[in-house]
Amino acid sequence: MAISEGTMVEGVHCVPDSVELMPKQHDIPRARLRIVVHEGRNHEVRKLVKNVGLEVHSLKRVRIGGFRLPSDLG
Secondary structure, X not given: OOHHHOEEEOOEEEOOOEEEXXXXXXXXXXXXXXXXXXXXXXXXXXXXXXXXXXXXXXXXXXXXXOEEOOHHHX
């Protein structure tokens, strides 16, 4: 099963718009993913990741609609 296949959230099959493995950074020991979702249902990203047997350690929202959030808010 892959994150890109989606999962059920609140009775709706949710599929991310895109999933990307981010380049490794020497100061961050864990893999980082960029997951783009359209609706952002309740805990959608956490459920997508859990569905493939992975664990979310932190989330950072970078944009809401057409508005990019300042980096100091994440």
